[in-house]
Amino acid sequence: MDVLSDVISVARTGRPRSAYVRWHAPWGQQFASVPGSAGFQVILKGTCWLLSPHAAPLRMGAGDVLFLPHGRGHTLADHPASAVTAPACTLDDPELPPSYVSDSVDRLGQGGPVTVVLCGAYQLDPSRTHPLLLTLPDLIHLPADPSRHPELHAAVQLLAAEVGNPRLGTGATVPALLDTLLMYILRIWLAEQPTRRSTTGWAAALNDPAVTAALHAVHRDPAAPWTVAKLAAEAGLSRAAFARRFSALIGQPPLGYLTWWRMTTAARLLRATEAPLRSIAAQVGYTSEFAFANAFKRTHGLAPGAYRRGI
Template identity: 60%
Template sequence: MVAAIRAGEPRSARVQWHAPWGQQFPTVRGSAGFQVVLQGSCRLIPLDGGGAPIALNVGDVVFLPHGSGYALADSPSTPLTEPVCDPLNDPRFEDRYASASVGRTGQDGSQEVTVTLCGGYQLDPSRAHPLLADLPEIVHLPARLGHSRELRAAVDLLGGELDNPRLGVDTIVPALLDMLLLYILRAWFDEQSERGTTSGWAAALGDKAISAALHALHRDPAFPWTVETLGTRAGLSRAAFSRRFATLIGQPPLTYLTWWRMTTAARLLRESDASIGEVATRVGYTSEFAFAAAFKREYGTAPGKYRRQN
């Protein structure tokens, strides 16, 4: 699902901040961002809709799935005088794979240093997956001993590559950024499950029956799925499966299947040289004409024109 909704290359940087400091990160539609505190501490200050500052300490991870504006500062009282920073467009982060450490010198010469790992993912705003739509504006994952070991390991590996880029960094960093995003989502869903507050997609992914059906249609969108065959994968009757799927996912099974097929088709048109006929076959259409009609209903343009524009 993450691969299908991502667009372009993610970016990341290891940043050093010298107190006093304050940095604004603007609202960026069609993006998701993260911050990890590697050293020291700071405050995250929500800018969209307000909200109380969040204290961040070493090992804390913050994920902003909707591209909401925020600021980081050494203290809530520090003026946000730094220029606005956007990791996806700021020229200081232009080298998206190599080390992009940015220093800040405090006005009083202070050597109190905070080190953060920041980054951003470009998403397709027209295909926002409901999994991300269910997440809050700010996901805060505090560091807790023994929790989210995979997430901590990914952070350590990514920080090491940005601090000391070596042979193969062009391949390693994008892979680590994808891993980091997945581990953030895992950690969030695990926390919701521990608290007993799961709903929507979090509940769907924790439901063995529905997650089995989702895994099947995600893995093989070309299969001629029906509500009955998906129900069989889920181990439920047709009616019981349809009700449970619609309750947890928010739409009927075949409606979601069509959405997934069109999302997959768009990614193939953007990222591969497969012919339109091949794309149609890979997402479950035996007729190129039927595929083109379905694609145009979803995107408002023909597949060939979509490919040329994207």
């Protein structure tokens, strides 16, 4: 597994939820904040405006993608002057499908132009949220641009075709496409961040070949007996130079990140599998179940057994 794939697979829980909504102008809709989730809006047809009290209205058109990594509330409307409907619309709306798009939802206005939007959310486990996700801005807008983002455009087109005409297999296809959409959004955002030497943070780290090589090594084999010297060798740097660069970009020393990733991986295994503790301990680099339990409790505040039971 590479770092970005791991970030998503560990933090995500359950299935992404989505709904295919036709808005008939005039319309305006506030979407509530949804803690513990990452929301998205994909404009499939027509145009609309993103409204915010803190910024100028933003016009969006077909193919545009709006991603809200922290579940921030937001407002969409056919025009900046349109009245906004309350109460807020969320994916808990009983009109929306429970897990994927099987039926469309019509929000009737007064017969004006139609805007079709795919809205939805990915559920995240706060206890396993990777620091990369925590550093993302509240809102990421990726304008439609097939020449710059052909893979994102292709994913949007596939989703539009699938949700607009549900068929056999839609229940499996749509969640897979939504996961693909999330991967492309994050990949594009990370690739488009500045790469100046003064830049720090996860975007800079994943654009740094040396640090990325060490991160991939940790994620590929978290159980290996890693030391700073061994990770520096993976990075092709001296021990001191590697430790400085890693700490400056990631915000913690190499072995600190290694321990955090091991305990995050263990948390996922405890909740997602019935593997015995000794097996999970071995998978994250601990030969002693006792040492593993102590490390896990220091990180998560619960013993492994209690965490597994959801106490």
